[in-house]
Amino acid sequence: MANRGKRVLSIWLPRLPLDRLMRCGDARIQGPFAVIAEIKSAWRLTHLSDAAISAGLTAGLSVPDARSICPDLLTEPHDPVREAGMLRGLWRWADHLSPWVSPDPPDGLLLDITGCAHLFGGEEGMGKSARQRLQDLQIESRIGIADTKGAARALARFGQSRVEIAPPGRTIESLRDLPLDALALPVDTTADLRRTGIRTIGQLYSVKSSELARRFGLDLTATLSRAVGQTPDPVTPRSADPVYAARMTLPDPIGLLDDLTGVLERLAASVCSRLAQAQKGARRYHLTVRCVDTGDHVITVGFAKPTHDPAALLQQFARPLDELRIEFGADWFRLAADHVEPVQPRQTGFASKGEDEDGAARIVATLGNRLGFDRVRQWAPSESHLPELEFTSVEAINRDAPPVWQPAPRNRPIRLYRRPEPLSAIEPGRPPGKFEWRHQIFTTEKASGPERLMGEWWREDSTPQRDYWRVQTTSGLRLWLLTYPGLKTSDWFVAGRFP
Amino acid sequence: MTEIGQHQGALASAGETIAPRHHGDLLIAGPLRLRKGRVHEVLGDSADMFAIIVASRLSGHVVWIGPAHDVESLAPTALQAFLDPARIILTVGTTRNEVLWAGEQALRAPGSCCVVMELRDGPDLTASRRLQIAAEETGALGLTLISGRAHTSAAQTRWVCTAVETPAGGWHWRCIKSRQGDLGAWHVTWSGGEDGKPWKTGTLHLAAAPSP
Structure with a gap:
């Protein structure tokens, strides 16, 4: 098994929008109340208060239908931004359970709890303690613990009890009776599968994967093998590093190259000065240009070494900006630094070698941004007696230190x-x-x-x-x-x- | 009179602005020298060896640009007898225009000392003029290796380099065109480079050869 010994805990917050309003002191939740969202061009109920459920309402009903069933129903449109903010808060809160937490939007958290559970008296104790603490915060939750992300998510959402645990190595058995929806497949695939008569995950695993792949595509089999841990699917904690980015919104759209360059200059000055202050540089910059008619365009440039020089940035962006087709103008820009690494300040003047490396890095960046970084390469020695395997080539952008070459033991052609x-x-x-x-x-x-x-x-x-x-x-x-x-x-x- | 005088003055000043900046000569061996900040053309079956030996006389990065099959066939195992393979940046251009564009960018970038472009047919006047202007800016040395036919171009010199069959090996280098006007032919051999850092111990030997 690919991820031997890994344990994943999934927290599902089924009433996150309601809990948020409750914590804000909204008294409407005591009576029949629902959070609504626009789905399939109608306002429909998504989250219901207890009183609304006992009045006979279900999620998915349109608001007029629901009103005819329960005339006292009060509603509130959902607020994705605030809900995401609350989830972010909980993501930080979950730090006390495990250091390895990633948000699972819109209403969940994933924790890698390998080696953490004994601190809470075992997995069951950990699940119960997490649930209790959330309840103290007036937040309803359900918890699933399994070997993989997919299985833990499925158990949290579709498990029998509030804290559902799949023992290590028994993922398939614990998923067997869950409905297909638990796998979080695309809606079309789930509907197609149901049409073939498959209702539970256990039935799905009894079909040959080659046949599934032929009929429903490789995505399905990949999801299945991830869910049982045959292919690794690690919990990726979101980085807590500061984001080096700047954005600019304009009252009117612009489209002239000079204006765009002016915007980029200001954004670059802001991002680069912050990077310089932190003694950091980025190897990649993304510029998002939101055109009024065609939406977002993301331009990416790369550098052979971490850079926080606005002039170099402008130089590399000049060509893609020129090629960008803007017909009706753009009014929103964001420049974000990616692959941020520390840069060491260097004495200028004496170190001609350093300047040499700078020059080479600039050539690599210029050529690579136009031709593709896979086409700008340098040699690296490798161990073999076969002439064609005595050396390899690596992308020049990835090479850190010049390799050490041993003299050739045999006469070889040029x-x-x-x-x-x-x-x-x-x-x-x-x-x-x-x-x-x-x-x-x-x-x-x-x-x-x-x-x-x-x-x-x-x-x-x-x-x-x-x-x-x-x-x-x-x-x-x-x-x-x-x-x-x-x-x-x-x-x-x-x-x-x-x- | 005054008008003519003004014209002459204008011409003189225009002449000054277009006169190429002088970056000095690169001394290869004996009387053999190549002007820096210019582009030179090399023909013949051992044109790449000419480029490698010229690059070994310079310090700094060497950008080697060419089609995939040419660039990938270059082997550092043997090349390290002449220069440090870590100095070479390989760049693949899929089309002739990409090779020329990359060559121009590399010549223009500060920090590259030598740019080698592998082409089938030589660059024409426009292309070679662009390369010359780019090379003049930084003083880098440009070399176009031509496997097919050379065209009339703005190159500073044109060389034909062939391997010769003598016990010591070596090459026959013939300068067939030069803007400065000194033509010549030489028999060139390389010796040394057995132990330690091989590219530091090699020496170039030069002998005058009769021009055929």
């Missing part, structure tokens, strides 16, 4: 063709006396070899044994010819060219 190029032998021999390569005829003057290399037999995709010959041609070129002695055909290839 050009090593990734795919050896076939030649046609005119005079046969070992190696051929005369051959044609790249539409040119070469005559062998001197040859030395063979250098016989075995494939890496411990790898599954090992290549067959090969013989390399150094060939001096009469035209001057020094070539590296290759043949595979183990194979029946005696084809020759040009593997490389010597300096």
Whole structure:
């Protein structure tokens, strides 16, 4: 199992909007009351007070229908911003249970409680204590504990008791009787599955996953394997680091390049000065431009080293901003720094090496932002006896320190063709006396070899044994010819060219 | 008279503004020198060796730009006999225009000392002029390696470099075009670089060769 020993606790807050109003001292909740939201172009009830439920109302009813059933019903539109704020507060509150907490919007929290439960007297004690403390805050909750995020969420929402625990390693058994909705699949998939007669998660696991994948797509099987812990699905705690971002809203939309640059200049000045103060730099910046007609456009630029220089930022953004099509203008901008890392201040003047590195970083950023960072690379040595595996290349943006190169133990060509190029032998021999390569005829003057290399037999995709010959041609070129002695055909290839 | 005098003055001042900034010469060996802040063209089957040896005489980063199959075939195992592989930044351009654009940007960026562009056919007047202007700004040395045909261009010099079959190996370097006017042909060999940091111990030997 992929995440052996991990335990996840999921807190579900089924009445979060109501609890929020209750904590604000709203007295309407004592009587028939509902929080409503606009769903499918009608105002519908989402969360109901006890009195409303006992009056016969259910979630999902439209407001006119509900009023005809219960004329005394009072309603309040939901407030996603304040509810998210409350969830954020609870996310910080949950720190005392486990240090590894992530919010699970809109109405839940996920905690990685591996190794924490004994502090509360076991998992059951932990669940009960968490529930009790929430109740003291006048917040209703349900709790599920299982090996995986998906299973814990499902148990919290659909479990029998208020604190439902799946024993370690028994995830599938505990999920067996839960309805399909517990998996939080897309609505369409759930409806399609139900049409095929599958009602519970247990039935779903009894179907071959290849058939499920063929019919419902790989998303479904991925969700299933995550829920039982076959593929890892860790709780990602949201970072508590400060956010380096700035936004600007304009009264009227703008569209001219000069104006956009002006906005970017002010945003960059604000973000970069804060980064500089904290002695930090960002490797990536996102600029969101909200156009009045086409919505948000996010432009991202990357840097080879953490940067807080507004001028460099402007330079890298100049081209994508120029390419951005703004027809009716944009009125909202946000610049956010990403991949924030500390930067060490450096003495200028004496350190010419540092300036050199700066220059290289700027070249990498310029080329990478246009061509893609995967196309700006540098070499790194690697351990192998096969000529094509003696080195690799890494993205220049990711390379921290220059690698240390060992002198080459054997004579190797300066050009090593990734795919050896076939030649046609005119005079046969070992190696051929005369051959044609790249539409040119070469005559062998001197040859030395063979250098016989075995494939890496411990790898599954090992290549067959090969013989390399150094060939001096009469035209001057020094070539590296290759043949595979183990194979029946005696084809020759040009593997490389010597300096 | 005054009008003519003014015209002459205007021409003179215009001439001053377009005169290239002088960044000095790079001494390769003996009489062999390349002007910095300019772009040079290299043809022939061992053009890449010319670029590597020139780059080894400079310090700073080398940006090597070319199509994927050319850039990926370059092997640092042998290259480290000539220069530190960590100095090289490889860049893949999928089209000719991308290679030229990347070359221009790299020449213009401060911090690169040598920019190598691998092209099939040589750049034309417009493209090479753009490269020249970019190189003049920073004083970087540009090299275009041409595997196909060279066109009329604004390059400072044009070289043909071929491997020669002698016991010691080596190459034949021939300057076939130069703005300064000094042409010549040399037989170039490289020796050294056995132990320790190989690229620091190698030396270049030069012998005059008859121009064929």
